[in-house]
Amino acid sequence: MRPHVELVQQDDYVWHGAELIGGEGRASERRLSVDEEDGSSSLRIDFHTDWGRGPGIHHADTEYHVLEGSMTYGGRTIGKGGYVHAPKGVPTDVMTFSEGTRILHYREYGDAGFDAVDGVGAPGWADARGEVTVLDTEAMKWDAVPNAGPMPGLFIKYLHVDPVTGFYTRLVHSQEGWTDHRLAHHPCYEEAYTLQGSMEYNFGTLDPGTYFFRPARVKHGHFTTPEGGVTWLMRSDGELVNWYTQNEWLRWGGEAVNYGPGGGRMRWSMSSHDIGRGVPPRSDRDLRDLRASVQFQREQGKDDVDYVPNGTGADKSLIAIAKALDSAGMQAGHGSGDGHEHGHDHEHGPVSADWGAELGDLEHPDERTDEQRHNWGAGRAWKEGDPIPAPIVSTLPVRSRSTGRWAGDGM
Known part of the structure; x- marks a missing residue:
C-alpha cells in the first residue's frame, strides 16, 4: 500500500541513486511515493550523464x-513532453536520455x-497485454472535460487508458477562474505532479514541483485557480x-x-473546526470565486449550501451531533417536554444518535473481507x-516542510 x-x-x-537496472550512465531519483509491498513507485529522476538501456x-x-x-x-527522439508507457511483460526497444534531462518515472504493480x-520481437510474458505507447504530448491538443464540476474550465490530454482496469494517465489543465467549492472523493486513488501554474485547495497550494498521492x-x-x-x-x-460532500466536520476526544x-484526569475534545481557527483566511479573490461557484450550481437548478471557510462561523460538528441526538430522542419518544425527570438517580441506556444512514451503507461491501x-x-x-x-478519514498525510502546516480543512 x-x-x-x-x-x-x-x-x-x-536524492538517491536511480534504480534503473541494466542502464549505462548516471542518474538520481527522488522518491515521491513508494509501495513497499509490491514496488510501485512515483519518482523524479535527473540524468547526470547521457544514459541508455537496450531492449x-x-x-x-x-x-x-x-x-x-x-x-x-x-530511434525516435522527443523533447519536453515526451511520454512512453511500457506494459508489464511486454518487450521494449532501446531507450536513451540525454545529459541534463529531468523526468517523471512511474512503476505500477511491480518493482524496478x-x-x-x-529485441522487440522477443516473446513477452504469458500474461502480458497491451503495446508500448510513445507520444509527443506537446503536439497533442487539449480536449474539454465533460461535467468537470460546477463550472466549465478543465481540459485533458489522455496519455494511456487500460481498457481492462480503467487505470489511466492524463495531463490536466485548469484554466484561470475554474473553481469547485465542494469536497470530492473517488473509488480509486488519484496522484498528481504539478507542471505549471498554481491552485489553492483544502490541503494548501499546488505549484510547480508539488506532488500528492x-x-x-x-x-x-x-x-480555486488564479491567473x-x-x-x-x-x-x-x-x-x-x-x-x-459539504458541511463536512470531524470531532475526536477522550478522557485524559x-x-x-x-x-x-480531564475530559477533552477537538474538531477540525478548532484546528482551522486563527489560520490565515483564503484570499478575497478565492472567497469570491468559491461563492461564484455556489451561485453557478444554483443557477443550474441544483441544491447547494453556502461555502464557509474552515474554522469560521459555527462549529459544524456540534450542530451535527446535536441534531443527531435530537432526532434519536424524538424517535424514542424522549423529545423536549416529555416529562422525563433527569434530577433523580437512575441509569440510562446506551446513548443513541440518528445519523441518517446505517454503517453498512457507508462502506464498500468487500472492504472488511477482501x-x-x-x-x-x-x-x-x-x-x-x-x-x-x-469518504474515509485521513488526519496525518505526509507533508514536506515547504508546504506548511495543514489547517485540517476537509479532514
Whole structure:
C-alpha cells in the first residue's frame, strides 16, 4: 500500500541513486511515493550523464514523462513532453536520455526489475497485454472535460487508458477562474505532479514541483485557480467518479488520565473546526470565486449550501451531533417536554444518535473481507448502481516542510 501523501514539494526530498537496472550512465531519483509491498513507485529522476538501456522487459507497468531535455525510444527522439508507457511483460526497444534531462518515472504493480532481451520481437510474458505507447504530448491538443464540476474550465490530454482496469494517465489543465467549492472523493486513488501554474485547495497550494498521492475515498476540494491556470500529470487506478460532500466536520476526544490540570484526569475534545481557527483566511479573490461557484450550481437548478471557510462561523460538528441526538430522542419518544425527570438517580441506556444512514451503507461491501482489507484506502471496483461508499478519514498525510502546516480543512 502507499501512504496518503499530500502535500510535498519535490525540492524538499533527498536524492538517491536511480534504480534503473541494466542502464549505462548516471542518474538520481527522488522518491515521491513508494509501495513497499509490491514496488510501485512515483519518482523524479535527473540524468547526470547521457544514459541508455537496450531492449528488455519491465517487471512493472512503467511510464516515462520528460519534464526537460530529451529522450529517444526506438530511434525516435522527443523533447519536453515526451511520454512512453511500457506494459508489464511486454518487450521494449532501446531507450536513451540525454545529459541534463529531468523526468517523471512511474512503476505500477511491480518493482524496478528489467530483463534484457534481443529485441522487440522477443516473446513477452504469458500474461502480458497491451503495446508500448510513445507520444509527443506537446503536439497533442487539449480536449474539454465533460461535467468537470460546477463550472466549465478543465481540459485533458489522455496519455494511456487500460481498457481492462480503467487505470489511466492524463495531463490536466485548469484554466484561470475554474473553481469547485465542494469536497470530492473517488473509488480509486488519484496522484498528481504539478507542471505549471498554481491552485489553492483544502490541503494548501499546488505549484510547480508539488506532488500528492491520495488513496481512494479521501476528501479533497475547495479549489480555486488564479491567473495563468495550472497543469498536472495525473494518474488514477480506475475510473475517476466524483462523489461530493459539504458541511463536512470531524470531532475526536477522550478522557485524559494523567495530563489534565495538575497531572490528573480531564475530559477533552477537538474538531477540525478548532484546528482551522486563527489560520490565515483564503484570499478575497478565492472567497469570491468559491461563492461564484455556489451561485453557478444554483443557477443550474441544483441544491447547494453556502461555502464557509474552515474554522469560521459555527462549529459544524456540534450542530451535527446535536441534531443527531435530537432526532434519536424524538424517535424514542424522549423529545423536549416529555416529562422525563433527569434530577433523580437512575441509569440510562446506551446513548443513541440518528445519523441518517446505517454503517453498512457507508462502506464498500468487500472492504472488511477482501485481500485489501488491511488498507482502508484501497481502491475497489465500483459500477453505476452499486452502493456509494462514504469518504474515509485521513488526519496525518505526509507533508514536506515547504508546504506548511495543514489547517485540517476537509479532514
